[in-house]
Amino acid sequence: MPAFMFEKISPPVRRVPAATTPKKPRGVISQMIDRFSERRARRALQGERLPIRRDDNKPSE
Numbered sequence: 358m359p360a361f362m363f364e365k366i367s368p369p370v371r372r373v374p375a376a377t378t379p380k381k382p383r384g385v386i387s388q389m390i391d392r393f394s395e396r397r398a399r400r401a402l403q404g405e406r407l408p409i410r411r412d413d414n415k416p417s418e
Contacts, residue, residue, distance in 0.1 A: 383391075
């Protein structure tokens with residue numbers, strides 16, 4: 358028989374996260390940035406779809 362014994366330590370219990378926590382409402386600045394970026398993306402897509410119209414009637418200098 359050994360002179361001493363080590364205590365058996367069980368592995369940590371995995372905790373299941375609580376039910377999904379409700380997301381915090383986004384700040385006003387974040388919302389504004391989202392709006393600007395959406396509009397910019399839309400403009401970029403429209404620019405790809407519509408060819409740039411150049412006026413051929415302009416006199417060249």
